[in-house]
Amino acid sequence: MQGPILLNDGHKIPRIGFGTYKATDEEGVASVKTALQSGYRLIDTAAKYENEKAVGEGIKASEVPREELFITTKLWRENLGYAQAKKAFAESLKRLNLKYIDLYLIHWPANAKNHTNWQKTNAETWRALEDLQSEGTIKSIGVSNFWPEHLEPLLETARVKTAVNQIEFHPGYWQQAVTEYCKAQDIVVESWSPLGQGRVFGHPVLEKVAKKHNKSVAQICLRWIYQHDVVVIPKSTTPERIKENKNILDFELSVDEMRTINEIPKMGFSGELPNEWPDKV
Numbered sequence: 001m002q003g004p005i006l007l008n009d010g011h012k013i014p015r016i017g018f019g020t021y022k023a024t025d026e027e028g029v030a031s032v033k034t035a036l037q038s039g040y041r042l043i044d045t046a047a048k049y050e051n052e053k054a055v056g057e058g059i060k061a062s063e064v065p066r067e068e069l070f071i072t073t074k075l076w077r078e079n080l081g082y083a084q085a086k087k088a089f090a091e092s093l094k095r096l097n098l099k100y101i102d103l104y105l106i107h108w109p110a111n112a113k114n115h116t117n118w119q120k121t122n123a124e125t126w127r128a129l130e131d132l133q134s135e136g137t138i139k140s141i142g143v144s145n146f147w148p149e150h151l152e153p154l155l156e157t158a159r160v161k162t163a164v165n166q167i168e169f170h171p172g173y174w175q176q177a178v179t180e181y182c183k184a185q186d187i188v189v190e191s192w193s194p195l196g197q198g199r200v201f202g203h204p205v206l207e208k209v210a211k212k213h214n215k216s217v218a219q220i221c222l223r224w225i226y227q228h229d230v231v232v233i234p235k236s237t238t239p240e241r242i243k244e245n246k247n248i249l250d251f252e253l254s255v256d257e258m259r260t261i262n263e264i265p266k267m268g269f270s271g272e273l274p275n276e277w278p279d280k281v
């Protein structure tokens with residue numbers, strides 16, 4: 001199970017990565033540098049986080065060779081559509097100060113609530129990603145926050161299959177149906193907010209399992225996701241936590257522990273639904 005996951009396009013994605021949502025410029029540079037120097041190789045950012053420039057600087061400051069890295073960024077919902085997507089991608093690349101991106105994701109799908117012809121909008125956006133991939137500036141292309149109802153029409157017109165779907169996934173909200181659909185389609189699932197942005201801490205089941213393994217609740221959440229064969233990208237701007245979150249390979253959750261965590265009732269949900277959110281584009 002250790003080692004990267006093979007994507008359906010032949011590229012490989014590390015199983016443990018580093019998130020940067022809400023990292024300010026200063027935190028972004030320092031935390032990305034610390035993460036890379038601590039051994040992380042996957043960095044997750046997005047145009048919407050407004051920290052791509054800082055992430056790029058952190059990458060440079062780390063002095064880790066580019067070919068060892070797996071850099072993800074995302075297309076924000078205001079830039080859906082063929083021409084807008086291409087323009088937004090070029091701007092992201094420039095801010096990151098990179099020559100190519102390893103994984104580019106459509107951050108949120110166009111949905112029926114916010115778009116009259118949402119299927120066409122998603123298809124046109126996807127076509128831009130496919131063209132950028134064939135030009136060589138993106139290695140792998142994927143989506144985020146897509147449910148099967150968004151993926152199915154997309155896959156009907158796609159020339160290139162979606163490699164990754166990044167979704168909210170943590171104890172108390174792990175979107176089992178979406179995950180199973182993606183796995184059946186050979187689409188790798190990546191977990192966002194693996195710690196529910198801290199909302200899952202304090203749950204008695206997680207605390208009990210943590211105590212048993214002499215690990216933190218954060219490490220239990222991350223290990224549980226890892227054992228689901230789902231990529232984790234915890235965010236932290238605290239150097240000790242950055243290191244702690246990576247240290248999940250020296251223990252294993254039992255089948256019973258996996259099941260008990262699976263069965264934790266709904267908690268920690270962000271409230272962001274692909275068909276409801278956002279109210280307005």
Ligand code: NDP
Nearest residue numbers: 019020021044192193194195196197218234235236237238
């Ligand atoms: P996480 O679930 O990773 O939680 C981050 C929070 O937990 C921060 O407040 C951090 O604090 C704290 N934390 C981290 N590690 C520990 C620890 N070991 N012990 C205690 N507290 C800890 O939330 P995110 O929402 O940031 O999700 C991770 C990444 O997923 C994002 O950064 C982003 O890259 C991506 N994402 C993608 C979305 C999408 O729509 N595609 C949506 C949301 C996130 P501190 O920094 O102070 O240490």
